[in-house]
Amino acid sequence: MPAVLASYKSAIAEYILPSVTRPSRYIAGEWNSVGKDPETAEVRVALAFPDAYEIGMSHMGLKILYQILNARPEILAERAYAPWLDAEALFRRHGIPLCSHESSLPLGSFDILGFTLQYELSFATILNMLELAGIPLCASDRDIRHPLVVAGGPVAFAPEPLADFMDAFLIGDGEEATLELCGVVREWKREGGSREELLRAVKGIAGMYVPALHQPGEVVRKRTALKLDVVDYGQFPVPYMEIVHDRANIEVMRGCAQGCRFCQAGYIYRPIREHSAPRIRTLVDQALRGTGYEEVSLSSLSIADLSCLRDLVPPLMASLIPDKTSLSLPSLRVEALNRNPEIAAEIGKVRKTGFTIAPEAGSARLRKVINKEGFDEEQIFTAVRNAAGAGWESVKFYFMIGLPTEEQADLDELVRVAKESARIARRESPRGFGLTVSVGSFVPKPHTPFQWFAQ
Structure with missing residues (x-):
């Protein structure tokens, strides 16, 4: 996965913000948003919501994971949302990849790209976001240069329509499993293994379904958090x-x-x-x-x-x-x-x-x-x-x-x-x-x- 990080913050400020109807969708630095140094983070996670900012910011689950992950000093979690049509056209015209909300880092530079699946009509938006980010659509075309693309949420309980495009699905509650996933990726990066070794380690996490490694007859049991996680x-x-x-x-x-x-x-x-x-x-x-x-x-x-x-x-x-x-x-x-x-x-x-x-x-x-x-x-x-x-x-x-x-x-x-x-x-x-x-x-x-x- 990329070691050199390049922010597109200035390009977005010059080419995107002055020309869209609602620039506030793309302006970072909101009250309580997290500002960590991406260079020092051992695991970088992009939490992506496949819809407009004003819809994604209303989703509680993403905010819970955002806080839980950023509470760990070794983990950086940033958000990403689907751009509106006017912004998407400008991203494409100026060759700017889809970036994280906080640091304007390309989504392809993260270790984990996690999508929340709230409704089936978001499937096409997910593929569009992957394309805008320059990440291969099919999981089989990705290698160690690309993020681990994971999806969770209620629609992940019927994962097959997206199985060719996701490296893994989290079935069930995400608070504990997401931290375990970050731990697996952290160890994998330290040891320098292959992508298949990473997928095998991910498959060992309870609640994780890895389509590329799944065998007929295997049962993936949902992950259940026994109590509501304490967040502020x-x-x-x-x-x-x-x-x-x-x-x-x-x-x-x-x-x-x-x-x-x-x-x-x-x-x-x-x-x-x-x-x-x-x-x-x-x-x-x-x-x-x-x-x-x-x-x-x-x-x-x-x-x-x-x-x-x-x-x-x-x-x-x-x-x-x-x-x-x-x-x-x-x-x-x-x-x-x-x-x-x-x-x-x-x-x-x-x-x-x-x-x-x-x-x-x-x-x-x-x-x-x-x-x-x-x-x-x-x-x-x-x-x-x-x-x-x-x-x-x-x-x-x-x-x-x-x-x-x-x-x-x-x-x-x-x-x-x-x-x-x-x-x-x-x-x-x-x-x-x-x-x-x-x-x-x-x-x-x-x-x-x-x-x-x-x-």
Whole structure:
């Protein structure tokens, strides 16, 4: 792998920044970003998100790995994002390779290039980023001059579409395995082995799938972190520009026990691991003090299943109210919102914007099919009444269409439930009330009961 490092910072400043619509996507030095000397690092890792900066900066997993890796003095971790079309054209025109965000080092000069796979539509972007970086697309064409190209994230649980292009996949949680991978690369560099020797060593890490060395019948078991890694959310980089989720996000729980049959995350992130209420309050305080955000979100797949939620929210809100910091929660199950109306009242003490609930299907029959039958339509209407009566301004519904066994009658029920909810909201709210209905299409996901159903 390259020993001489050449930064393209001045070239990017001269040819890219003055000519793109949003130069803040490519400006480094954000608050809390890490500035290490690449020349002294024993292992250099580029954490790549195959989408625009404002989307990648909203992804918590990349930030967690960024902090964990940079906490080790021998490791340098820098970020990389997919350039927008205007910037990509300029990179190509001026012969500038795709570079890391912090030091503007070519991605090809790193020891490890790690992609996060959040959705299948990013596959083409990954190949485009490899080409822009001057890295051979096919893993079989790479040698010791090139980075080890690794992918992880939920889509890595179905790795074969990208198997020809990745040296390895990390299946499961990345906090521990990524550090082990860096240790393997560090030893390999010291000993000066071949690329095949490196791949064999990587294959020995639990949770790693190496396509080139995989034998028929071999089973790769997912990597599971037994507890949530302790990170300081106040040390996460703060962007110069507005991003998709422009707030402090705290992972309070990983895993879900609901078992919705379409939901991949509910199956691949088991078992449930969660923080205690005191720990969550500490993490929130660190995040707000270190970033300056005025909104904090408690992130989980099913926030209503957080065992300490009822004991957590009142004292947490008491600490947030003096600074007028608002608290937001992910989408709530209908029955959970009705069972805990005091939570809605508490988090609305600073800013009443909107609640998100996820019925997923309009009819009771179809909710039973997808294993989401803990409520009926009357409970949906009650949730809307409670939110409107408490002074909330809006409710957002998540529905899906195209679910297995769906019939026209199920779609008619969806429309009817939405219209009736809107009528109730207008009647109950003294100031006006907005109802947003978000309708997504069913996509069969691997490792779910619905994985073999047609879309």
